[in-house]
Amino acid sequence: MIKLLKKVLQVGEATLKYPFAPAEVAPGFRGKPVYNFEQCISCGACTLACPANAITLSCDLEKGIRTWQLFYGRCIFCGRCEEVCPTEAITLSPEFEMAAFNREDLICRADFRLNKCSLCDRFFTPAKELEYVLSVMMQAGLPEPEIANRRALLEVCPECRRKVDVEKMKKAMFAPLE
Amino acid sequence: MxxxxxxxxxxxxxxxxxxxxxxxxxxxxxxxxxxxxxxxxxxxxxxxxxxxxxxxxxxxxxxxxxxxxxxxxxxxxxxxxxxxxxxxxxxxxxxxxxxxxxxxxxxxxxxxxxxxxxxxxxxxxxxxxxxxxxxxxxxxxxxxxxxxxxxxLGLLQQKMKGEHYVEGAGAGAKLKFPEVPIDLRKEIEREARRLCGYWHGKRIAEQYLEFLREKDLQRIEQKLDAFLNAEKDPRLVEVYLKIHRLYVAKMERSGRQCPERLNFTS
Missing domain, CATH: 3.40.50.12280 (Rossmann fold)
Incomplete structure (x- = not known):
């Protein structure tokens, strides 16, 4: 008996102090994904990578709003969104205290403005993404006039671009005949 | 019921x-x-x-x-x-x-x-x-x-809160490592991920790219040496050296010493 008590005193208390003291998590623990709205360009890479479809994108082409949504109640904490994010807008944190009474409290939502096509005047691409693409081109060393050219090109929606191209080709092909 | x-x-x-x-x-x-x-x-x-x-x-x-x-x-x-x-x-x-x-x-x-x-x-x-x-x-x-x-049971408070952001006229997204050329960065990140998987690879690549903020190859190597001497895991050292060899080979291929001139056209 005394032997046992001695051993117990030696070993001490094994129980963690949590929740009275913060719990330590293992290095590399994948907890709650934290969203950084400043960095997000709503490119949608995470929505494609997310195996559980916890991250979704939806577009309202009438109002010109693209909505990015993360539902923590569906997230499986695999970290693939972090892997694919080009701007580090989403990172997994060691946070694990995510219990919530409402489903709404488990949703993180972000609205982005869409740009209008310069030809047909319809919404088609998020403004923030366009700016980011151009700044990447600038970083890659494209000269200023070339960037202005590309901006003009990128502000046209794919449909209009196709129409313009067809017109150009038509001219190029049939001009010698006339 | x-x-x-x-x-x-x-x-x-x-x-x-x-x-x-x-x-x-x-x-x-x-x-x-x-x-x-x-x-x-x-x-x-x-x-x-x-x-x-x-x-x-x-x-x-x-x-x-x-x-x-x-x-x-x-x-x-x-x-x-x-x-x-x-x-x-x-x-x-x-x-x-x-x-x-x-x-x-x-x-x-x-x-x-x-x-x-x-x-x-x-x-x-x-x-x-x-x-x-x-x-x-x-x-x-x-x-x-x-x-x-x-x-x-009402002993603790709920920590989660629903979030809703709306885009205003704010600044755009910042670029990662603006001083390192994009294709070089991409190659380093790919190699690091190939060697160590995405989670560690990302961190390793970021650590290495921190060294590349120095423009001079000698200074980069000095910093890398100091870092690797403190590192105890030989596997990690090997990964860093591999990435560094990749960088040096790329430098030699382009025939230039300065990473800032390794740009889009090269």
Missing amino acids: ITLKQELDASQKQKLLELKLKLLKQIKRSVYVYRVDCGGCNGCEIEIFAAITPLFDAERFGIKVVGSPRHADVVVFTGPMTRSMRVPAIRAYRAAPEPKVVVAYGTCGCSGGIFHDSYAVWGGADSIFPVDLYIPGCPPTPCATIHGCAVA
Whole structure:
């Protein structure tokens, strides 16, 4: 008996102090994904990578709003969104205290403005993404006039671009005949 | 027998909520938890059992897992609501005396999780039952389980909050490592991920790119040497050296010394 008590005193208390003291998590623990709205360009890479479809994108082409949504109640904490994010807008944190009474409290939502096509005047691409693409081109060393050219090109929606191209080709092909 | 979500109207829901709060306030004994596995992978069960071991010891808060729904004050649903477990889950739910607290446990319990679009899955526990508390996690760690139980019993405050951002006329996204040429950065990141997987690879690449902020190859090597001398893991040293060799080879190929001139056209 005394032997046992001695051993117990030696070993001490094994129980963690949590929740009275913060719990330590293992290095590399994948907890709650934290969203950084400043960095997000709503490119949608995470929505494609997310195996559980916890991250979704939806577009309202009438109002010109693209909505990015993360539902923590569906997230499986695999970290693939972090892997694919080009701007580090989403990172997994060691946070694990995510219990919530409402489903709404488990949703993180972000609205982005869409740009209008310069030809047909319809919404088609998020403004923030366009700016980011151009700044990447600038970083890659494209000269200023070339960037202005590309901006003009990128502000046209794919449909209009196709129409313009067809017109150009038509001219190029049939001009010698006339 | 008023139980299922569809069978309640607003006033009954309100009444039930009051009863539940009364239960939690006036309970003078341990809170009995009954656990229903609706068809999950058993990860959540393992974590629940881990939470009641002496290491985490949920029982010191008077949370006790019981073997019969007849004893339950809290019914925990784990796993996605599968077609074949739907009826047993409803039976267990009805067997538990009112008022009871319903907890959706784990990502699958909250929403169906990764199985949400399966032909055999109804969704989360909230597709059938009026859920009082969601504990997300895949699976929730024992600490998250204890936190969830404490929140359900009103011992701790809920930490999660719904977020909604609207884009204003703010600054755009910042570029990562603007001083390092993009194609060089891409190659380094790819190599690091190829060698170490995405999680470690990303961190290793970022660490190496920090060194590249120095424009001069000698200074870069000095910094890298100092870092690698302090590093105890020989595998990690090898990875850094491999990435560095890649960088040096690229420098030599372009015949230039300065990384800032290695640009789009090269």
